[in-house]
Structures are given as C-alpha cells and as structure tokens.
Amino acid sequence: MSAPFAPPRAIDLLANAIEFTRCELDRAKPINDRVRIFWAAVVAARSLGATDVVRDEFLLLAADVGLFADLGQHADQTIEHLIRWGLFGRNPFGKVT
Secondary structure, three states, X not given: OOOOOOOOOOXXXXXHHHHHHHHHOOOOOOHXXXXXXXXXXXXXXXXXXXXXXXXXXXXXXXXXXXXXXXXXXXXXXXXXXHHHHHHHOOXXXXXXX
C-alpha cells in the first residue's frame, strides 16, 4: 500500500549551516573576521545536532577552510575554545562595545 502523498524530503540543517559557513570563511578575509564568523556559526548551529556531532563537523570545517593553518602554533586550543564557547552560547571575545 502506498501513501497518498510523497513523504517530506529529509533536510540536513547542520550540513546546510556548515556549507553556508564555508562560503563565509574565505581566506581573503582577515583572520580575526574569520574567527568571529566561525564562532558565530557554531552558536547558530548548536541546536542543529548532538553536541559531539556539531563539534566534529566544525572541526572538519576548520581544517577544510585553513583555520588550523592560519592560526599557527596554538590552533588546536583556539579552535576547541571557539567551538566550546559557541556551544555554550558564550562570547570568547570579551565585552562588545
């Protein structure tokens, strides 16, 4: 027996958020801007999947767009920090003026 209508198409909202963010992290932009965009994307995407899945996807994104390479010596710690604070919805950049 078939349904009288087609089932809704599954949409991966986290994958869409990652791809949108990828476009915004162009290496031609200053690293400070890219880091803030990356953190803001984590904040926006934190409810789109399980915490470990969101974290893993953003780690892959950071590697793909060159954030690890561009941040240099402490890139691992910096990116983990940005993701962690983004998942908690906290601002790692201090007071906004």
